[in-house]
Amino acid sequence: MSTQAGLHTPVSLKARPSAPATLTRCRELVEPALRKAVQGLHPGPGRIAAHAFGWCEADGTPSSGGGGKGVRPALAVLGTEAVSASAEAAIPAAVAIELIHTFSLMHDDIMDGDERRRHRDSAWKAFGTGPAVLAGDALFALAVRTLAEASGAGSGAAVRQLTVMMGELVHGQADDVLFESRPWTGPGAVGLAEYRAMAARKTGALLACATALGPVLAGAPPLLTDTLARAGQQWGLAFQAVDDVLGIWGDPAVTGKPVHSDLRRGKKTLPVLGAMAMDPSLGPRLEGLLTASPDEAAVRRAAGLVEEAGGRAYALRDARTRVAAARDQLRAVPLEASCVDELIALSELLLDRRL
Amino acid sequence: MSTQAGLHTPVSLKARPSAPATLTRCRELVEPALRKAVQGLHPGPGRIAAHAFGWCEADGTPSSGGGGKGVRPALAVLGTEAVSASAEAAIPAAVAIELIHTFSLMHDDIMDGDERRRHRDSAWKAFGTGPAVLAGDALFALAVRTLAEASGAGSGAAVRQLTVMMGELVHGQADDVLFESRPWTGPGAVGLAEYRAMAARKTGALLACATALGPVLAGAPPLLTDTLARAGQQWGLAFQAVDDVLGIWGDPAVTGKPVHSDLRRGKKTLPVLGAMAMDPSLGPRLEGLLTASPDEAAVRRAAGLVEEAGGRAYALRDARTRVAAARDQLRAVPLEASCVDELIALSELLLDRRL
Numbered sequence: 141m142s143t144q145a146g147l148h149t150p151v152s153l154k155a156r157p158s159a160p161a162t163l164t165r166c167r168e169l170v171e172p173a174l175r176k177a178v179q180g181l182h183p184g185p186g187r188i189a190a191h192a193f194g195w196c197e198a199d200g201t202p203s204s205g206g207g208g209k210g211v212r213p214a215l216a217v218l219g220t221e222a223v224s225a226s227a228e229a230a231i232p233a234a235v236a237i238e239l240i241h242t243f244s245l246m247h248d249d250i251m252d253g254d255e256r257r258r259h260r261d262s263a264w265k266a267f268g269t270g271p272a273v274l275a276g277d278a279l280f281a282l283a284v285r286t287l288a289e290a291s292g293a294g295s296g297a298a299v300r301q302l303t304v305m306m307g308e309l310v311h312g313q314a315d316d317v318l319f320e321s322r323p324w325t326g327p328g329a330v331g332l333a334e335y336r337a338m339a340a341r342k343t344g345a346l347l348a349c350a351t352a353l354g355p356v357l358a359g360a361p362p363l364l365t366d367t368l369a370r371a372g373q374q375w376g377l378a379f380q381a382v383d384d385v386l387g388i389w390g391d392p393a394v395t396g397k398p399v400h401s402d403l404r405r406g407k408k409t410l411p412v413l414g415a416m417a418m419d420p421s422l423g424p425r426l427e428g429l430l431t432a433s434p435d436e437a438a439v440r441r442a443a444g445l446v447e448e449a450g451g452r453a454y455a456l457r458d459a460r461t462r463v464a465a466a467r468d469q470l471r472a473v474p475l476e477a478s479c480v481d482e483l484i485a486l487s488e489l490l491l492d493r494r495l
Numbered sequence: 496m497s498t499q500a501g502l503h504t505p506v507s508l509k510a511r512p513s514a515p516a517t518l519t520r521c522r523e524l525v526e527p528a529l530r531k532a533v534q535g536l537h538p539g540p541g542r543i544a545a546h547a548f549g550w551c552e553a554d555g556t557p558s559s560g561g562g563g564k565g566v567r568p569a570l571a572v573l574g575t576e577a578v579s580a581s582a583e584a585a586i587p588a589a590v591a592i593e594l595i596h597t598f599s600l601m602h603d604d605i606m607d608g609d610e611r612r613r614h615r616d617s618a619w620k621a622f623g624t625g626p627a628v629l630a631g632d633a634l635f636a637l638a639v640r641t642l643a644e645a646s647g648a649g650s651g652a653a654v655r656q657l658t659v660m661m662g663e664l665v666h667g668q669a670d671d672v673l674f675e676s677r678p679w680t681g682p683g684a685v686g687l688a689e690y691r692a693m694a695a696r697k698t699g700a701l702l703a704c705a706t707a708l709g710p711v712l713a714g715a716p717p718l719l720t721d722t723l724a725r726a727g728q729q730w731g732l733a734f735q736a737v738d739d740v741l742g743i744w745g746d747p748a749v750t751g752k753p754v755h756s757d758l759r760r761g762k763k764t765l766p767v768l769g770a771m772a773m774d775p776s777l778g779p780r781l782e783g784l785l786t787a788s789p790d791e792a793a794v795r796r797a798a799g800l801v802e803e804a805g806g807r808a809y810a811l812r813d814a815r816t817r818v819a820a821a822r823d824q825l826r827a828v829p830l831e832a833s834c835v836d837e838l839i840a841l842s843e844l845l846l847d848r849r850l
Contacts, residue, residue: 181662182669247632251625270606273628274669277602280632281661284639288655296651300643306636307536314537314629 156481159489166214169227170234174213177235177286181278188267188275192242194258198266208258212350213238214486215375219368220354222470222479230354232290236302237350239283244309244346246276251317256396280306293359301356305349312342320406324416324430325423330408332417336377339410343383344376351375351483367473371466371483378459378466379490384409385455386493388443394493400439403430403446410458415451422449463487511836514844521569524582525589529568532590532641536633543622543630547597549613553621563613567705568593569841570730574723575709577825577834585709587645591657592705594638599664599701601631606672611751635661648714656711660704667697675761679771679785680778685763687772691732694765698738699731706730706838722828726821726838733814733821734845739764740810741848743798749848755794758785758801765813770806777804818842 157165178189190196197203213234220230248254249262250269256262264272288299315338319330351372352365386395387402388411395401402409416422425445429438446452466487470480512520533544545551552558568589575585603609604617605624611617619627643654670693674685706727707720741750742757743766750756757764771777780800784793801807821842825835 182666184669184673185665247628250628269624270672273602273605273631274665274672276628277631277635278662278665278669280635281658281665285655285658285662288651288658296643296654299651299654300640303636303640303643307633307640310540310629310633310636311537314539314633317625317629318539 156478156485159482159485162218162482162486163210163214163489166217166227166234167210169217170210170213170231170238173231174235174238177239177282181282184271185275185278188246188263188271189242189279191260191266192246192257192263192275194260198261208241209489210238211486211490212241212346215347215350215372215483216354218479218483218486219351219372220358222368222475222483223355223358223360223364224476225355225358225360229292229358232286232292233298233354233357236283236287237346237353239279239286240302240306240309241346241350243276243279243283244313246272246279248313251313254397259396287353287357290357292357294356298353298357301349301353305345308341308345312338312340312345316342316407319408322408324408324427329423330413332413335408335410335413339377339380340373343380344373347376347379348372363473364475367469367475371470371487374462374466374469375487375490378462378487381410381455381459381462382491382493384411385452388412388446389452400443403439403442404434406430409455411451411455412446413451414454414458415446415449418451418454419449422446459491463491511833511840514837514840517573517837517841518565518569518844521572521582521589522565524572525565525568525586525593528586529590529593532594532637536637539626540630540633543601543618543626544597544634546615546621547601547612547618547630549615553616563596565593566841566845567596567702570702570705570727570838571709573834573838573841574706574727575713577723577830577838578710578713578715578719579831580710580713580715584647584713587641587647588653588709588712591638591642592701592708594634594641595657595661595664596701596705598631598634598638599668601627601634603668606668609752614751642708642712645712647712649711653708653712656704656708660700663696663700667693667695667700671697674763677763679763679782684778685768687768690763690765690768694732694735695728698735699728702731702734703727718828719830722824722830726825726842729817729821729824730842730845733817733842736765736810736814736817737846737848739766740807743767743801744807755798758794758797759789761785765810766806767801768806769809769813770801770804773806773809774804777801814846818846 174193175195178186178193181189187196187200191198194204195202216234216237217227217230220233221227245257246263249257250264250272254262255265263275284299284302287302288295290298292298319338322328322330348369349372352369355365355368384402387397387407387409388400390397392399398404412426422445426442429442434442467484470483529548530550533541533548536544542551542555546553549558571589571592572582572585575588576582600612601618604612605619605627609617610620618630639654639657642657645653647653674693677683677685703724704727707724710720710723739757742752742762742764743755745752747754753759767781777800781797784797789797822839825838
């Protein structure tokens with residue numbers, strides 16, 4: 141998959157930094173500001189946040205690793221460099237995006253009852269629901285404040301973009317929760333278009349905002365910021381498609397979730413909806429297998445049916461197509477070519493998670 | 496109490512509208528915009544919000560009453576009129592403040608386990624914890640968005656003020672939760688100064704922001720916006736002091752909470768801390784009575800001790816002093832006198848809740 145997505149011809153003769161090198165560079169740029177912002181929080185929510193970022197254990201002992209890969213802040217840095225602004229100008233946007241991302245994981249884990257996150261206990265599991273609600277609120281407030289206090293020609297526009305995105309994020313999460321309780325077939329079933337609208341909000345909006353927020357803050361022209369946002373949106377949908385595949389067929393050791401977990405929970409994800417669209421007889425069979433606390437054999441059989449009907453291939457094809465489309469969109473506008481290369485390498489990393 | 500707080504001489508000969516009339520006028524001005532904003536939410540969080548505002552029952556049936564009195568949006572309107580801007584200019588600020596207020600009640604009720612709010616089930620009790628977390632997030636995001644999209648000379652400054660206040664609110668709530676588990680005596684005990692800093696954040700910051708946000712949005716000069724914020728801060732502390740008295744001696748039929756509920760939960764509130772400051776022998780006696788699931792007789796005895804030591808009178812005096820100080824501060828700057836009168840009448844209403 142990564143080979144196919146990497147078929148484009150490099151436009152720069154300079155050796156392109158590898159995606160891991162880009163992530164390291166961006167983390168080193170952003171993390172000091174992120175730590176400084178989090179240190180300003182009340183020590184209660186502050187410790188929960190530091191745990192979520194992988195900076196300490198639940199008891200406060202310093203630790204390293206365990207945080208996320210930092211893809212979203214890296215998108216913010218690269219997007220900003222791509223419009224010829226300095227990486228430093230991106231820092232408030234990158235910090236705000238990482239804070240919002242972590243806020244949303246913290247609150248979503250409460251809603252979804254997820255006990256593990258980034259290979260450690262989720263915030264509510266480690267600290268209790270009330271403290272996790274408050275820590276999420278603290279991160280949310282800090283994100284908006286960081287951006288509102290940033291200098292930059294487009295400061296007001298950046299805050300507006302962030303707040304529109306926040307509304308989308310909440311809307312997408314509300315749909316996602318609702319979809320779990322809807323039937324597999326009949327007039328109440330979730331359609332592919334509805335699913336895509338949900339994923340565009342829940343996952344696409346944050347990546348779109350991550351990619352365009354620094355450029356908006358730097359006052360870049362709409363042609364560039366809109367193109368970057370559209371590319372981010374595509375990456376978000378691609379990321380979600382891969383995540384959906386991992387949610388059924390992912391290795392529990394890698395995903396940290398039980399195998400077939402999405403099917404067990406009745407989640408209508410892209411592989412399932414794609415398979416059902418291609419094979420109308422699948423819906424009733426899945427419904428028979430998955431309604432009312434299915435056993436392990438029923439869930440395994442359902443996963444097999446979805447795969448046989450082409451659902452897994454459908455979702456991965458969808459992801460690759462979106463990454464390719466984003467690449468072409470970015471190449472068509474006057475952005476810094478080397479930064480576009482780095483963005484594209486990073487987007488391929490989104491696809492290339494272990495399946 | 497209301498008599499004493501009303502000793503000032505009216506500066507206008509025109510009959511001053513009563514506080515209830517002011518609340519009605521401001522509600523009629525703000526509610527259409529508030530309803531319109533909430534209607535734009537996803538139907539899931541939207542219904543939870545509508546229930547919290549008293550617009551529908553938990554099943555969605557329309558209802559009326561049951562919402563709050565709307566003191567905070569009224570402060571936003573009056574503050575704006577006091578700097579000679581139009582009431583209409585205040586609407587985005589008033590809507591943002593009411594959304595933030597409701598968000599914070601919704602999440603605080605989860606943290607505090609409070610089952611009743613505004614004489615109906617709290618959001619988590621009626622709809623579940625996850626949906627209440629999400630609905631709170633939706634209101635928070637909507638508040639910031641409403642303000643960020645408002646026109647007005649001070650739009651950026653207003654967003655910054657709102658986000659600083661949000662951080663204060665979270666910090667105050669974190670302290671409040673933490674204080675419950677701290678001892679009644681010894682080096683770890685909560686002092687009066689610490690309590691005031693907590694209340695200034697948890698309650699004062701929102702009222703300060705409510706009073707000054709419209710004026711900041713309208714681009715009023717700092718002398719006026721700072722004075723209005725300081726007055727709002729005093730009202731917040733006064734409101735909290737009265738709330739603390741109600742939390743011990745309030746009529747359960749009025750407060751919706753069991754009698755002595757704050758003592759039962761180990762809350763270190765102003766009457767208790769004031770009484771302990773005046774009578775050093777009180778701490779150990781309260782500790783003996785209230786540690787480890789006290790029975791009804793112990794809690795009643797503790798309330799009696801706090802009252803005898805003068806704690807109740809201390810808190811009410813504190814509230815009256817603050818309302819009087821705010822009145823004098825407002826009278827000392829060039830604000831519209833009739834609006835100042837209305838603000839003062841409203842602040843007296845904060846004191847005059849049924850004890």
